[in-house]
Amino acid sequence: MKESWQNIKHLFVSPSVTFARLKTQPKWGMALILFCLLQVGVTWAVAPFTDRLIALEMAREHMPRYLIEDIVPIIGGFVLVFSLIAPLIAMVVFSATLTLAARIFRVDAAIRFQHIYASLAHASLIPTLVYFVNTAFVPVLKGLENVWTPLDMQVVPGLHLLSTSENLQLLMFLSHFNPLSIWPVAVLTIAVSILADTGKVKACFVAILIWLSGVALEVLAFK
Numbered sequence: 477m478k479e480s481w482q483n484i485k486h487l488f489v490s491p492s493v494t495f496a497r498l499k500t501q502p503k504w505g506m507a508l509i510l511f512c513l514l515q516v517g518v519t520w521a522v523a524p525f526t527d528r529l530i531a532l533e534m535a536r537e538h539m540p541r542y543l544i545e546d547i548v549p550i551i552g553g554f555v556l557v558f559s560l561i562a563p564l565i566a567m568v569v570f571s572a573t574l575t576l577a578a579r580i581f582r583v584d585a586a587i588r589f590q591h592i593y594a595s596l597a598h599a600s601l602i603p604t605l606v607y608f609v610n611t612a613f614v615p616v617l618k619g620l621e622n623v624w625t626p627l628d629m630q631v632v633p634g635l636h637l638l639s640t641s642e643n644l645q646l647l648m649f650l651s652h653f654n655p656l657s658i659w660p661v662a663v664l665t666i667a668v669s670i671l672a673d674t675g676k677v678k679a680c681f682v683a684i685l686i687w688l689s690g691v692a693l694e695v696l697a698f699k
Contacts, residue, residue, distance in 0.1 A: 477500065477506070477587065479497065479503065480503050480505065480506035480507070480584055481506065483497060483498065483503065483507065484506065484507060484510065484596060484601070485507075485600070486612045487598050487599075487601060487602070487663070488518055489665050491551075491662075491666045491667070492666050492670060494579060494598060495595055495598075495666060495667045495670040496669065496670055498591065498594045498595050498598065498671075499587070499671055500672060502590040502593070502594035502595075503594060503596035504590075504593060504597040504598070507571045507594070507597040507598045507600075507601060507621065508597045510601060511563075511597060511600055511601055512560060512564075514601070514604045514605065514608055515560050515563060515604060515612055515614065516556070516559075516560060517608065518559075518604065518607055518608050518611050519555065519556050519559040519560070520556070521608075521611050521612070522611050522614070523537065523552060524558075524620055524624050525614065525620060525629055526552060526555055527548050527549075528620060528623055529551050529623065529624075529625070529626065530552065530555075531544050531548050531549050532553050532624065533536075534546045534547065534548070551626060561598070562697065566690070566693055567596050567597065567600060568593070569594040570596060570686065570689070570690075571592045571596055572597075574592050574686075575587075575588065575589045575592050578592070578672070583671075583672045583673075583674075584671075584673055585644040587671055587672070591671060592671065595667045595671060598667075599660065599663050599664050599667050602659055602660040602663050603660040603690070606656045606657075606659065606660065609656075610629075610630065610631055610632055611629070613631045614629050614631055617631050618631065624648075625644060626644070626648060627644060627647050627648055627651060630648075632654045632655070632656055633649075633654060633655075634650060634651040634652065634653050634654035635650040635651070635653040636648070636650040636651040638650075645696075648695045649691060649692070649695045651694070652691045652694075652695075657687070660687060661680070661683050661684060661687050662683075664682075664683035664686055664687060665679045665680045666679075667683070668683050668686075
């Protein structure tokens with residue numbers, strides 16, 4: 477228990493210490509519990525905005541108001557469950573894929589699924605926390621009545637502000653390219669560098685691929 481908390485603490489102050497420890501002792505239980513709590517917290521915090529977006533979409537389909545009022549809470553419940561289960565499944569799939577890639581490219585044979593899964597469970601706390609912070613500012617800077625699309629819930633300035641495209645999925649993707657995105661990519665770079673025992677340049681390339689894959693899945697979820 478003590479080591480698990482130390483791993484989480486060092487993740488924010490000295491990530492290399494966390495991943496070096498996970499390379500020999502791949503513990504992930506506490507990180508996964510904290511990840512789930514953050515996911516539930518974020519989903520609960522954005523529930524009013526999510527319900528509004530669902531209601532707006534139904535209104536565009538000319539559904540009766542009474543039907544919208546009945547269905548929105550039900551769909552909101554499904555969104556809560558999906559927001560928790562989907563990332564957990566994605567984490568397992570990513571870990572399995574990276575484990576297979578490690579075998580194909582003959583990375584350290586001692587690195588197995590549990591090492592990669594434990595590292596991803598910890599690294600995933602960073603983007604979840606970033607999203608949590610972003611969510612906290614939505615009611616303050618935007619307000620419920622000013623949210624018309626999922627993009628309106630992004631308060632951190634990103635590349636989407638420079639685009640003239642009207643494609644929502646593209647704009648959502650570009651919105652992830654913002655100053656706060658450096659943090660999760662940097663943490664992933666450290667994780668890959670330590671686990672694979674490789675240089676920072678190669679590790680950064682792999683980290684960016686992992687991060688982009690996660691962003692793509694998140695954007696597709698809004699489609």
